Amino acid sequence: MSKLLANYCAPSASSSLFDKKVRSSRPEQFTSSLADICKLLQIPLARAATNTSLSFKHVQFNPRQQIYTVGQSFDALYIVNSGFVKTSLPGGAGCEQVLGFPMKGDLLGTDGIHQKKYASNAVALSHCNLVMVPFDVLMCLNKEYPEIELAIYSIMSRDLMRDQIQLNVLGSRNSEVRVARFLISMSERFSHLGYSDKEFKLRMTRKEIASYLGLSLETVSRTLSAFNQLDFIAVDGRSITLRQPQRLKTLRRLPQLKEKTNECLLNGQRAGSRSFAQLSL
């Protein structure tokens, strides 16, 4: 056990594999302490601060670079320190299914624990800085810091919740709701990271959003344009500004589509026909 941990008590040493992935310009961070990781994952673990000997290596990834792929032997989890990631399943006929867009603080690779092989693909959408956490090191850590065990359960539980919510989104067969909930979700995640919740830049293509939402890329584009014309949002390529987040949040399909005049409900806007693009202008 301590032998394994000792392998990670090398503050100065850097392996050749590690050097290969280092990018050129920026003063990137190369190691994290246990306390750093807990902070990143938002685990309250006071005792971790006392441990200054343990360090975790960081790995750099360039845009479009694979982090791991389906079937690859599982040996480590990754924590996103900076940058944006896309996870996906190969969809057989060349069309992948996007599973999620992990960002700072998210834990990647947990789907590989069961079969000792990664069950999804992970690829960097931007320049990424990930903390590599070898799984056997993590398992040893838990013996010394039992609180970590609960924390990992909690994180995996949260990921299960997220998947369930995404299942709910995909189950609602309505493009506007899906896109709206996607925008709100991104807004909340950016807000949670300390960025603006009104103005942000998407890092993924329309095609990737479409796959994530179970739509075609044209429908995503059209829906964004419609929201733009309604002034719910302002779209400029991948830059999004939320102008009326409440409208997006309360967007529903009304059970009764009969009346085409009633605007007084929670949301109102969506009462009548499909061409609501002309409604509010």
Next chain:
Amino acid sequence: MSKLLANYCAPSASSSLFDKKVRSSRPEQFTSSLADICKLLQIPLARAATNTSLSFKHVQFNPRQQIYTVGQSFDALYIVNSGFVKTSLPGGAGCEQVLGFPMKGDLLGTDGIHQKKYASNAVALSHCNLVMVPFDVLMCLNKEYPEIELAIYSIMSRDLMRDQIQLNVLGSRNSEVRVARFLISMSERFSHLGYSDKEFKLRMTRKEIASYLGLSLETVSRTLSAFNQLDFIAVDGRSITLRQPQRLKTLRRLPQLKEKTNECLLNGQRAGSRSFAQLSL
């Protein structure tokens, strides 16, 4: 720690009762040993057999009875010992989103760990016998049996994989593929439990299947009827017989829908003008 465990020490732990597989008769089982649970969850944990003092209570549920609901305080996980369960999210306007159909050996309630509140509803579809595993007891157990920790990670990892696969199904916008994959999935799960993989009875309504697959119940019914006419399956209410599982497994939508001549010619008669594309075996 041992105080908690002591609460679950049954004075008369009869684990021999468990070895006999009592299915339809009514002498229900009321407790399980640690070894029983590991067997149920398919955790290889030899040392657990030595522990005969620890016992876990069983809980009975009648059809339609709630096991837990969204927002309810989380304190225990449940393992399905017998019966069929449905988990779901409340869909706002009365229409729920079905998340899954746990059956024997599945672990329920893990989505409640993160927020200490259950994040989904669980309801019994049949008479159910569940093993209740108080979460704090589980956490204490892990200190005595560290292998359990990895086992729980593994189970949650598997559940994450399942959700991801389901996301993939919902992302494929094609009713036939969804229904086919649902049938194959059920077949494999029954087979895995030792039942027939060709002939089984579904415990859920068409409506619940439809919600699970993101379709309307009529589409599910129609697709099953189409499979029936093609002699892929035989449908009799909720009783299903798989006649040509390979056809179901390889069912795809061809990128080009041009040709209208490509018949399977198994049955010749097809209700609609729908072309069923297959992958060659």
Next chain:
DNA sequence: CGTACGGTTGACGACTCTCAAAACTTGTGG
């Protein structure tokens, strides 16, 4: 400057949803 890629917009059609009705099953009470 040509190519490739990403994004927008339009036209058209098909898949699937909605509504509706009927056959069938299940549960309840007299």
Next chain:
DNA sequence: CCACAAGTTTTGAGAGTCGTCAACCGTACG
């Protein structure tokens, strides 16, 4: 045991959303 009610399932017809195909524009890149 039957009758009635309520729910489930099947099937049909029509309509609507969204996917497919296509063209066009802008940007990046060699």
